[in-house]
Amino acid sequence: MTETETGDDRERAYGGLLGAFPYAARRSESWLFRSYAVVSALVAVFLAVVFTLALVQQLGATAGARFSIARAFVILVGLAAVAPTVTPVLLVARSRRRGADRRRGYEAGLALAGYTFVVSLYGLVVASAPAQFQQTPSGPLAPLVSFLYDLPSVYALAIPAAGAAVIAVVHYLRR
Numbered sequence: 001m002t003e004t005e006t007g008d009d010r011e012r013a014y015g016g017l018l019g020a021f022p023y024a025a026r027r028s029e030s031w032l033f034r035s036y037a038v039v040s041a042l043v044a045v046f047l048a049v050v051f052t053l054a055l056v057q058q059l060g061a062t063a064g065a066r067f068s069i070a071r072a073f074v075i076l077v078g079l080a081a082v083a084p085t086v087t088p089v090l091l092v093a094r095s096r097r098r099g100a101d102r103r104r105g106y107e108a109g110l111a112l113a114g115y116t117f118v119v120s121l122y123g124l125v126v127a128s129a130p131a132q133f134q135q136t137p138s139g140p141l142a143p144l145v146s147f148l149y150d151l152p153s154v155y156a157l158a159i160p161a162a163g164a165a166v167i168a169v170v171h172y173l174r175r
Contacts, residue, residue: 092107
């Protein structure tokens with residue numbers, strides 16, 4: 001930013017991905033969305049660390065290879081997990097910066113859709129858990145966990161795909 005910019009110009013510019021989180025949280029009128037901005041930032045950092053460590057492990061395992069599909073797959077899966085997590089925040093930051101007139105409940109709807117996606121990532125982990133890591137489910141969520149354990153691993157990918165689709169649907173219906 002230059003020194004000639006006004007305070008309003010500085011408020012409108014949020015400086016990319018990292019600046020979008022505090023900008024969207026600060027400008028949002030929805031407390032639900034503000035909570036999602038914080039939670040999604042933490043989840044995105046956690047996912048980035050996990051997938052970076054997975055990539056380092058893959059680099060070590062395939063050190064002699066010039067190109068490895070496994071390396072590319074780790075990067076692709078990491079992006080597929082992080083991108084929908086941060087999308088609601090980026091959408092709200094963009095609409096606030098542009099002064100777009102959105103329907104009432106747009107930000108809260110995106111927050112709920114974002115939380116749905118984050119929960120769907122957990123559903124993916126449970127549904128794709130190998131048999132040796134599965135425990136006998138108990139408690140109020142036991143039927144759901146049993147259902148997720150019984151799903152074929154291939155269908156586990158549909159869970160976060162549906163969660164990401166919810167974000168897109170909410171954005172297009174509420175804008």
